[in-house]
Amino acid sequence: MSDVVLEAHNIVKTYGSSRHPQVVLHGVDLTVHEGECVAVVGASGSGKTTLTRILFGLDAPDSHVDGLDVRYEGRSLMGDHAHEAHDLLRMQSGIVYQNPFESLDPRWPAGRSVAEPLQLRRIAQRHHHAHQEPMLDDAAIAQAVADALETVALDPQEFMWRYPVDMSGGQAQRVAIARAIIKQPHVLLADEPMSAIDVAARIQIIDAFESARKRNPNMAIVMVSHDLGVVQQLADHIVVMLDGRIVEQGPTEELLHNPQHDYTRELIAAATM
Structure with a gap:
């Protein structure tokens, strides 16, 4: 260290x-x-x-x-x-806030919320052509979302399309953690x-x-x-x-x-x- x-x-x-x-x-x-x-x-x-x-x-x-x-x-x-x-x-960096229901968009399923940091990174890559990282495609982002959800012990098949209103507080916070770690901060x-x-x-x-x-x-x-x-x-x-x-x-x-x-x-x- x-x-x-x-x-x-x-x-x-x-x-x-x-x-x-x-x-x-x-x-x-x-x-x-x-x-x-x-x-x-x-x-x-x-x-x-x-x-x-x-x-x-x-x-x-x-x-x-x-x-x-x-x-x-x-x-x-x-x-x-x-x-x-x-x-x-x-x-x-990634951030996990106190209340997941305030930090997750209620109109978005979990998969879209978790993917958002990588979608934003892809937009930044398009604007900066000299970026050293390989361009992210849809398949790579979908796999990263599944990996992040599995890391926090949520089944991607079940939670990819689940909305915050259909989650417990603990499930929603784990989705928020998945979003925070998806880009390997x-x-x-x-x-x-x-x-x-x-x-x-x-x-x-x-x-x-x-x-x-x-x-x-x-x-x-x-x-x-x-x-x-x-x-x-x-x-x-x-x-x-x-x-x-x-x-x-x-x-x-x-x-x-x-x-x-x-x-x-x-x-x-x-x-x-």
């Missing part, structure tokens, strides 16, 4: 006016390595979602901060050539992927993420959660946030068995592990 995929240095984020600023991140540093699953945990309002949105180029940190930088595979998302790094990150953001899922379906979601990692072992995952019981199953490294600061971080087993901060102990005590 020597290759750094994402890194953030001295991230500060302020909302509100200059007269009434609300600082939500206070000089945060974070590093994510290839093949690693990093869980960012903390209560609502701790800054974890804001931090991960900045890491993935979905939000911008405060500028004019000494030592500030956000990098994807060594390329800065800040400064004059940031658009090139943003384009690369967008092409090579280098990095995946999972933003509270269990929060809208009933307890019975959580094991299936955990299994889906584990299968996705086996299929693409170099993929890094950044998972946002408030539930240590969930991240214990998936994360290699845990980052604990409180009031916009990282108060503790370390390898999962070490942090859970020997927490150093009172807040981490509170989270562990509250978790269903």
Whole structure:
């Protein structure tokens, strides 16, 4: 795990006016390595979602901060050539949101939703003839959709034409995971992927993420959660946030068995592990 995929240095984020600023991140540093699953945990309002949105180029940190930088595979998302790094990150990342019924188009069957990232890639290929990847054809996309659905333990024959309204929450979230992994991303953001899922379906979601990692072992995952019981199953490294600061971080087993901060102990005590 020597290759750094994402890194953030001295991230500060302020909302509100200059007269009434609300600082939500206070000089945060974070590093994510290839093949690693990093869980960012903390209560609502701790800054974890804001931090991960900045890491993935979905939000911008405060500028004019000494030592500030956000990098994807060594390329800065800040400064004059940031658009090139943003384009690369967008092409090579996937996102799983909290509520699959909000992230999936209700008018589209699962197969079309899962195929969408590859359809968009094909459109981009047509506009950039010098693209090094081979042009995707319909058969290749259909096979990739079937492979992605099988990876998350959904039968392609059954789910290719099923609409979100005919799915359980757990099934819909697995379709969303299939869509996020179909283009073999280098990095995946999972933003509270269990929060809208009933307890019975959580094991299936955990299994889906584990299968996705086996299929693409170099993929890094950044998972946002408030539930240590969930991240214990998936994360290699845990980052604990409180009031916009990282108060503790370390390898999962070490942090859970020997927490150093009172807040981490509170989270562990509250978790269903």
